[in-house]
Amino acid sequence: MTDIPKFIEKQKPLREFNSWQVGGSAEFFCAPETLEEIRSAWAWAQNEGISVWILSGGSNILVPDETLPGLTMRLHNFSGIEKIEEPNEAAVGLIRIHARAGTPKSEVAKIFLKHRLAPAVFLTGIPGDMGAGVVMNAGIGEARTPREFCEIVSQVEVLRPDLSLVYLDAKELRWEYRHSSGWQPGIITKVVVEWSAAPDAMVTNAVREQTRKRVATQPLELPNCGSVFVNPHGHKAAQLIESCGLKGYRVGGACVSKKHANFIVNDQNASAADIWQIIEHVRSRVSSETGVQLETEIVKLGDHPL
Numbered sequence: 001m002t003d004i005p006k007f008i009e010k011q012k013p014l015r016e017f018n019s020w021q022v023g024g025s026a027e028f029f030c031a032p033e034t035l036e037e038i039r040s041a042w043a044w045a046q047n048e049g050i051s052v053w054i055l056s057g058g059s060n061i062l063v064p065d066e067t068l069p070g071l072t073m074r075l076h077n078f079s080g081i082e083k084i085e086e087p088n089e090a091a092v093g094l095i096r097i098h099a100r101a102g103t104p105k106s107e108v109a110k111i112f113l114k115h116r117l118a119p120a121v122f123l124t125g126i127p128g129d130m131g132a133g134v135v136m137n138a139g140i141g142e143a144r145t146p147r148e149f150c151e152i153v154s155q156v157e158v159l160r161p162d163l164s165l166v167y168l169d170a171k172e173l174r175w176e177y178r179h180s181s182g183w184q185p186g187i188i189t190k191v192v193v194e195w196s197a198a199p200d201a202m203v204t205n206a207v208r209e210q211t212r213k214r215v216a217t218q219p220l221e222l223p224n225c226g227s228v229f230v231n232p233h234g235h236k237a238a239q240l241i242e243s244c245g246l247k248g249y250r251v252g253g254a255c256v257s258k259k260h261a262n263f264i265v266n267d268q269n270a271s272a273a274d275i276w277q278i279i280e281h282v283r284s285r286v287s288s289e290t291g292v293q294l295e296t297e298i299v300k301l302g303d304h305p306l
């Protein structure tokens with residue numbers, strides 16, 4: 001093994017980097033703050049022939065209990081707004097925000113809110129970072145405009161495996177419900193979002209209402225990962241799970257939330273295995289009782305190598 005770059009750690013516990021607060025350690029771990037660190041970490045892993053796994057805010061991933069072999073790269077520290085183009089500059093009539101991949105969505109929401117622009121509403125309350133917002137095509141269920149990342153992204157910057165940067169227009173990506181493709185292979189390093197700069201006086205109240213609704217309906221007081229399953233076409237996953245009497249269903253230290261049936265909460269020092277067993281049980285009960293197959297929205301860290 002060649003010399004390990006100084007900013008790469010060995011056997012790093014991942015519990016504090018995921019919102020379920022479960023899982024074991026990464027064999028190798030880094031939290032790069034610059035593009036050069038991302039490049040040199042990836043080059044090192046390629047040289048060693050080991051897998052690279054990406055996480056950012058950790059609010060949509062299940063971290064395995066066993067040590068995850070390879071290099072886990074946490075992009076959350078590669079953050080910051082690089083540029084805001086206001087309408088009177090080149091962005092005629094638009095506001096355009098250039099954010100590094102690890103920038104929390106809430107930072108971008110604040111800029112839209114300051115200008116009283118509609119994207120603030122759906123971005124408010126979705127945890128995690130901008131790069132993953134693109135990966136997941138994150139959004140809300142309510143009928144609003146905009147309500148998903150695909151409506152506000154204009155460009156993404158991607159670091160390819162040969163460590164070159166490419167710039168892709170949003171229309172070159174394929175956007176689906178809670179998923180995007182067309183940018184792979186690589187790591188999303190920057191996201192440019194834009195919206196018409198015409199202020200809407202209702203935005204501030206809508207943001208408040210969005211926050212109020214989340215606090216009232218989601219078990220935010222306990223470690224969770226948001227909605228575990230995507231809504232199957234024509235159904236609400238939460239309603240299907242509740243109709244099977246699964247609210248409160250428990251394995252070890254985790255259970256289906258009594259407040260929101262599509263959430264699994266870690267209320268008693270759960271393991272990732274507890275959570276996965278609940279997912280399998282819920283899937284099987286919903287399938288046998290309703291005939292609907294549930295697909296997970298959350299992803300397992302270690303399932304999608306770069």
Ligand SMILES: Cc1cc2nc3c(=O)[nH]c(=O)nc-3n(C[C@H](O)[C@H](O)[C@H](O)COP(=O)(O)OP(=O)(O)OC[C@H]3O[C@@H](n4cnc5c(N)ncnc54)[C@H](O)[C@@H]3O)c2cc1C
Pocket residue numbers: 019053054055056057058059060061075101125126127128129130131132133135136137138139140178186187188189218220224225226227299304
């Ligand atoms: C309380 C709560 C409420 C939530 N509400 C919503 C909601 O309303 N709508 C919604 O859509 N989601 C919601 N989520 C889920 C989650 O917040 C989103 O999916 C979010 O976009 C994930 O961002 P993250 O930075 O935490 O991603 P992570 O969980 O760290 O990563 C998610 C996936 O993206 C990949 N990835 C991350 N960054 C990059 C990158 N830069 N380049 C390449 N791959 C990358 C990872 O490998 C992983 O596969 C909620 C979660 C919680 C805990």
